[in-house]
Amino acid sequence: MEEVSGLLYDIQPFSVQDGPGIRTTVFLKGCPLHCPWCHSPESQAFYPQISWISMRCSGTEVCKESCLKACTKGALEKGAMGMDTLTQTPIQYVHVNRQLCDNCGDCAVDCYPKALYVCGTRYTVEEVMKKVRQDKPFFEHSGGGVTISGGEALSQSEFTLTLLKQLKEEGFHTALDTTGFAPWEIVEKTLPYTDLYLYDLKHMDSDIHRMTVGVPNEIIKDNLRGIAAAGGKVQIRIPVIPQFNDNDDVMRRTAEFVKELGPDAVTVVQLLPYHNLGVAKHLRISDEIVFEAIPPSDARMEEIKQIFVERGIPAMIH
Ligand code: SF4
Ligand code: SF4
Known part of the structure; x- marks a missing residue:
């Protein structure tokens, strides 16, 4: 039988941004969303x-x-x-x-x-496992593990599921960084093998969501409710983007939605201030003019954080 393989654009050891402890992050290529502010624009296309x-x-x-x-x-x-x-x-x-x-x-x-x-390079699950096994001592000392990220890892669901299963079989802590835009039948299959979801929430209004990133948000919200109801642990990630979602009204509605998921499911809300590092990366693969904005100030980020904290939701900036 042919081995399951996935199209990756990076495997990054010693990551401290993608879940608890020191982690190795496996980045899959291809995403059904097209966020104009994407800080990894090379992750968007489904081909090398x-x-x-x-x-x-x-x-x-x-x-x-x-x-x-x-x-x-x-x-x-x-x-x-x-x-x-x-x-x-x-x-x-x-x-x-x-x-x-x-x-x-x-x-x-x-x-x-x-x-x-x-x-963009194809890797089999075993080729990825060989790399992450080398980093095991760092995971053990830091409480870390392996994060599967993208792009959208659930768009290559067979590879992601096979890798998650293998990681759990070998005792690794697993995190899945996802936009949540995938059929529930796929998301559900990840539940037994995913210790933590790093789950993006961008905007509560589905029309604005669709007009800006190319897809509606109902499936994203439904999948998140489903994960919470099934006992999954979720770290919510919200990119704070000027003129898109950085106003009080959007953040209040987001906080109310997160609150409904319950404290057992949501470990923390991570507020990610927009930065323009993606602009230079975008020019590596395209001539198109790319979204650029002034990052939110520290004071504004603090105000947004308070919207969550006031509702009893643990929140952090970056
Ligand atoms: S620039 Fe030419 S050689 Fe290089 S990838 Fe494109 S078609 Fe191939
Ligand atoms: S000119 Fe630049 S892109 Fe072309 S081979 Fe030399 S270093 Fe590479």
């Missing part, structure tokens, strides 16, 4: 993508145009001029024409600084 990082590029002269010559689709062209950070001399950058590029990866083969690279 050619990416280019300007800071790594040494310029076409140094490389004798090897990448340009490798592209037989006419998709790689000379782009803007850059500056060599060491010598402070002008260098010729390249540019991926996304209309012509089929993400074959040929141009990346001889790019030694890895300015061009293919984002």
